[in-house]
Amino acid sequence: MKERMFFDVGVGKSEIKESYDVVIVGGGPAGLTAAIYTRQSGLSALVVEKNLEGGYMNLTELVENYPGFTSIRGEELGSKMVEHALHFGAELVTDNVEKIQVEGKDKFVHLSSGKTVRARVVIVATGSTPRKLGVPGEEQFRARGVSYCATCDGHFFKDGHVIVVGGGNSAFDESLFLAKMVRKITVVHILEKPTADARLREKVFANEKIEYRPLTELVRIEGDEKVEKVVLKDLKENKEYTMDVDGVFIFVGMNPNSELLKDLADLDEWGYIITDENMETKTPGIFAVGDVRSKGLRQIITAAADGAIAASIAARKYFET
Amino acid sequence: MALLDKEVSKQVKNMLGDMERTVKVLFFKSDDESECEYCSTIEQLLAELSELNDKISVEIIDVDEEEQKMEEYGIEMIPALVLLTEDGKDLGVRFYGIPAGHEFSTFLQDILVFSKGAIPQLSEENLKKLQGVEKPVNIKVFVTVTCPYCPRAVFTAHQLAMANDRITASMVEANEFMELSAKFGVSSVPHVVINDEHFFVGAYPEKDFVEEVLKVAKG
Numbered sequence: 001m002k003e004r005m006f007f008d009v010g011v012g013k014s015e016i017k018e019s020y021d022v023v024i025v026g027g028g029p030a031g032l033t034a035a036i037y038t039r040q041s042g043l044s045a046l047v048v049e050k051n052l053e054g055g056y057m058n059l060t061e062l063v064e065n066y067p068g069f070t071s072i073r074g075e076e077l078g079s080k081m082v083e084h085a086l087h088f089g090a091e092l093v094t095d096n097v098e099k100i101q102v103e104g105k106d107k108f109v110h111l112s113s114g115k116t117v118r119a120r121v122v123i124v125a126t127g128s129t130p131r132k133l134g135v136p137g138e139e140q141f142r143a144r145g146v147s148y149c150a151t152c153d154g155h156f157f158k159d160g161h162v163i164v165v166g167g168g169n170s171a172f173d174e175s176l177f178l179a180k181m182v183r184k185i186t187v188v189h190i191l192e193k194p195t196a197d198a199r200l201r202e203k204v205f206a207n208e209k210i211e212y213r214p215l216t217e218l219v220r221i222e223g224d225e226k227v228e229k230v231v232l233k234d235l236k237e238n239k240e241y242t243m244d245v246d247g248v249f250i251f252v253g254m255n256p257n258s259e260l261l262k263d264l265a266d267l268d269e270w271g272y273i274i275t276d277e278n279m280e281t282k283t284p285g286i287f288a289v290g291d292v293r294s295k296g297l298r299q300i301i302t303a304a305a306d307g308a309i310a311a312s313i314a315a316r317k318y319f320e321t
Numbered sequence: 322m323a324l325l326d327k328e329v330s331k332q333v334k335n336m337l338g339d340m341e342r343t344v345k346v347l348f349f350k351s352d353d354e355s356e357c358e359y360c361s362t363i364e365q366l367l368a369e370l371s372e373l374n375d376k377i378s379v380e381i382i383d384v385d386e387e388e389q390k391m392e393e394y395g396i397e398m399i400p401a402l403v404l405l406t407e408d409g410k411d412l413g414v415r416f417y418g419i420p421a422g423h424e425f426s427t428f429l430q431d432i433l434v435f436s437k438g439a440i441p442q443l444s445e446e447n448l449k450k451l452q453g454v455e456k457p458v459n460i461k462v463f464v465t466v467t468c469p470y471c472p473r474a475v476f477t478a479h480q481l482a483m484a485n486d487r488i489t490a491s492m493v494e495a496n497e498f499m500e501l502s503a504k505f506g507v508s509s510v511p512h513v514v515i516n517d518e519h520f521f522v523g524a525y526p527e528k529d530f531v532e533e534v535l536k537v538a539k540g
């Protein structure tokens with residue numbers, strides 16, 4: 001801990017008003033960028049974030065593909081975006097949006113604290129949450145050895161043996177991060193070839209602590225009080241076997257947080273929100289941006305781009321007379 | 322070398338500019354490094370903070386010399402920090418371990434709330450529910466200083482403590498109290514333990530946090 005001693009003073013949270021030009025739901029890169037562009041158009045903006053401003057960036061150790069930064073800690077990039085939005089006068093509040101209601105041209109955003117905020121335009125930037133594997137033991141041992149976030153929980157497995165499930169970018173990226181603290185990592189993937197990028201594949205295969213087992217399925221998680229072992233299945237031989245582990249990290253994709261708009265927008269077959277090229281949903285004045293939107297690439301840069309487009313188009317379409 | 326650099330000091334000074342009344346911070350420490358790895362760092366942090374605002378008054382209690390004080394405040398391990406109102410009232414707000422990293426923001430926020438009369442920032446409805454709690458409730462929020470979601474959980478727990486004298490709420494920095502963390506099976510933070518019997522993981526919204534406490538208080 002000593003080498004990384006830092007002091008976070010927290011951002012200035014504002015008392016919120018009854019109405020804003022634009023209310024943004026979610027404070028990740030998509031929402032924060034939308035706030036910056038809204039303010040630059042001279043409109044008032046409120047960002048409602050239930051957890052921590054910065055969104056998923058807070059849980060990403062290193063970001064190495066955001067232009068301008070060869071390598072930056074996710075949390076740092078996040079706090080820079082927060083500062084940027086505050087600098088231009090966006091307001092931030094910690095609260096959870098429970099419901100969005102449309103009455104003519106007005107939208108009413110209902111918060112868990114009981115407050116309701118009125119807005120002309122609502123931009124939904126709620127991102128996505130890690131997908132569950134759906135195997136026995138997963139729920140039971142959640143927070144007792146089963147985790148979906150290496151940055152959050154990795155250090156509880158210091159010198160231990162963990163299993164990572166998944167073969168994509170997230171699984172490989174997080175494995176490399178875990179390798180800094182745990183003793184041994186076994187990565188299992190149901191396919192033969194990993195889907196992670198070449199650069200990550202090379203790094204993972206070169207890491208002595210990481211063993212990659214293709215064509216292997218995690219069948220079950222077992223233990224008493226906490227995770228003790230997993231049952232794996234060799235898909236080639238069609239044989240099950242057990243392995244002693246201290247922790248299970250699951251990175252098998254994400255689920256969109258799109259419930260808020262299930263009646264106000266069309267969703268694609270995976271539940272992502274469908275918009276037009278201006279990020280607007282089928283309900284006029286309601287936009288969706290970032291990872292929650294149906295699109296081809298989900299990254300910080302594309303989230304930011306979505307936010308910029310939605311806010312600028314909304315300003316032009318709904319506020320210029 | 323200063324712990325708080327120029328930029329951070331400026332922000333802190335700014336924030337604490339809103340303080341109204343004095344807030345007392347009791348720091349339970351030991352000079353024995355093997356007993357308390359971070360005690361000297363915490364002592365320095367408190368010194369730097371009280372430099373930035375004279376409404377923060379720090380009292381240092383060396384537990385090797387004043388053991389009875391530990392009992393008086395129900396402190397079982399060190400390092401421990403207890404916040405007191407201007408007139409010395411203990412509302413059950415505690416920090417076990419260093420309030421650094423993201424927890425620094427919780428510490429500052431708590432100080433601000435205390436200086437404004439320690440009025441819990443909870444909804445009317447939740448306040449009412451909590452005031453009905455008659456059984457002693459002890460809340461431990463296990464955190465790590467790098468956990469971005471933990472301050473919310475600690476701050477909420479501390480608000481609950483302010484709402485009812487029977488409720489005590491502590492931040493516990495998991496890395497400094499490894500044995501205790503292992504005892505409660507902490508493998509993910511924030512990990513909240515109520516009366517050592519019931520637990521949940523995650524930064525629950527105020528309403529749900531209160532419900533968890535009521536489950537134990539009523540059961």
Ligand SMILES: Cc1cc2nc3c(=O)[nH]c(=O)nc-3n(C[C@H](O)[C@H](O)[C@H](O)COP(=O)(O)OP(=O)(O)OC[C@H]3O[C@@H](n4cnc5c(N)ncnc54)[C@H](O)[C@@H]3O)c2cc1C
Pocket residue numbers: 025026027028029030031048049050051052053054055056057060062063064065066095096097098125126127128170173174257260289290291292298299300301303
């Ligand atoms: C392990 C991992 C590593 C990654 N690494 C990289 C990388 O290196 N580079 C890169 O470019 N991308 C990376 N990504 C992808 C990147 O994190 C996302 O594309 C990006 O964060 C999406 O931004 P967003 O604003 O759409 O959503 P998010 O960042 O997910 O933010 C959404 C926010 O909305 C809040 N929210 C949700 N519902 C509500 C509600 N009802 N009320 C209030 N608030 C709500 C959430 O708390 C959250 O803070 C990574 C992703 C993962 C999973």
